[in-house]
Amino acid sequence: MAEGGAGPGGGESLLFLTDEQLRKGIEAMFFAYRGFTADPDRILESKEYGRAHHRALHFIHRSPGTTVNNLLSILGVTKQSLNRVLRTLIEDGLVESRVGRKDKRERHLFLTTTGDALERELSEAQRGRMRAAYRAAGPQAVAGFRQVLEAMMEPEMRRQYQTLRDAGL
Amino acid sequence: MAEGGAGPGGGESLLFLTDEQLRKGIEAMFFAYRGFTADPDRILESKEYGRAHHRALHFIHRSPGTTVNNLLSILGVTKQSLNRVLRTLIEDGLVESRVGRKDKRERHLFLTTTGDALERELSEAQRGRMRAAYRAAGPQAVAGFRQVLEAMMEPEMRRQYQTLRDAGL
DNA sequence: CTTGGAAAGTCAACAAGGCTGACATAAAAT
DNA sequence: ATTTTATGTCAGCCTTGTTGACTTTCCAAG
Incomplete structure (x- = not known):
């Protein structure tokens, strides 16, 4: 690994905080994130969806019944941007939008059977790589x-x- | 941390490979990558550049004299896409493109003084967050x-x- | 009951940064 | 002499982000 070695006295070395080590960490994040998204991206490009659709499916799956506003704050995009994605998912029958009972302005989002199937396909691909990495490390x-x-x-x-x-x- | 606990007998538990743990890892990657790019992005939005310019500056800084083809394979984009970014960086005097001595078809890329200054500003912001995270962990x-x-x-x-x-x- | 404001949706316009395809040039390799 | 490689460029398209303006719905406070 080329680490270790410590300094003159050894003990509690701060060598892992050098700019050089930080730069390696930065590049590791860059390359790893590409691997992280590669498998779902391959699946999505065959269908008519993109990474933004994947993100919406993921978080609706994780928190069924979440509101649009919740989703907005998690995803960190504008409502116009999210709405475009959500609209196609609803039109295509992957997501269901139910008017809130208590507050009828809110829309609660749920995956349909079809939506759940795509979410599972995508997340299983992503988990596969993650599992391999976890197991190796x-x-x-x-x-x-x-x-x-x-x-x-x-x-x-x-x-x-x-x-x-x-x-x- | 809520981990640990192991199973009945303890020892070499594989609980870290459950779908639930993997999903947490997936979300950690998603949220962390946002933090990872947040600081450089803030700097870039004031100037007329984007994340693509940052990536080019980073890898030219890391490997001065690298060729366009090298950069293409590292960044994993098309030459048209990279060229758009590279052209503006060269026009703005942040990057210098020198014809190869041995193979005159190749262009070797270098940062100018100005380019180096921007690269340093961006990478110092990014390293700052990285350093804090490293130190904390x-x-x-x-x-x-x-x-x-x-x-x-x-x-x-x-x-x-x-x-x-x-x-x- | 009226009104203010929050939540949601929609339209239009735009930009960054990916992509493909086609084509041009120079130089190296065969 | 011909082919291949490295680069650059033009044109056009897509996804996904942005802002701004505007409407509808509806809760809640005055």
Whole structure:
């Protein structure tokens, strides 16, 4: 690995914080993110959808009944941008939009059977790669991976993430 | 962290490979990548450049004198797409393109003083967040982080990454 | 009951950054 | 002499993001 070696005295070295190590981490994020999205992207390009549709399907699957506003804050895009994606998913019968009972202005989003099938196909492809990477690296590495990623998030997104992480699901 | 706990007998548990754990990892990648690009993006939006320009500047900085073809294979885009970005960077005097001595068909790319200044501004912002995340997570977590990311890359990209990782720089 | 404002949706216009296809040039390789 | 490689460029298209303006619906406070 070329790490280790420490300095003169050894012990609690801060060599992992050098600009050089940070640059390697930056490139690792860049290349890994490409791998991360590669499999779903391949599936999507055959169908008439893109990565934006995948993201919507993922988060509706994760939180069935979520409102459009919730989705907006998680995805961090404008409502116009999300609406374009959502409209095609609803038209194509992958997502169902139900008017809220308590607040009828809100729309609650659910996956249909068809939508669930596509979501599963996409997420199984993505999990496949993830599983291989996890298995290759081992549980301790995975724990470190999650720690660093969590520390890298914007505080607001970290809250979104942790809410789900800490809940039953 | 809610992990641990192991199964009945304990020891070498595979609980870190459940679909649930994998889904958390997937979302961690999604949210963390947003944080990862947030700071450079903020700087770029004030200037007239985008993330594509940042990527070009980064890899030219990393490998001064690299050819257009090298850059294409690293970035994984078409030459038309890269050329658009490269043309503006050259016109604006951030990148210099020199005809190859040995093979005059090739163009070797270098950052000018101005280009280097922007690259440094962008990468310092990005390293700042990375450094904070590394420091918060600690050296062991960082090692795991790198291991998982590396295992997640497409094999071809892993080679690109390791070439640089293993070299002096 | 009226009105203010929030939630949602829609239309139009635009930009960045991907893509394909076609074509041009120069130089290396065969 | 011919073919292949490296690069650049023009034109056109797509996805996914943006802003701004406007409407409809409907809750809630005055």
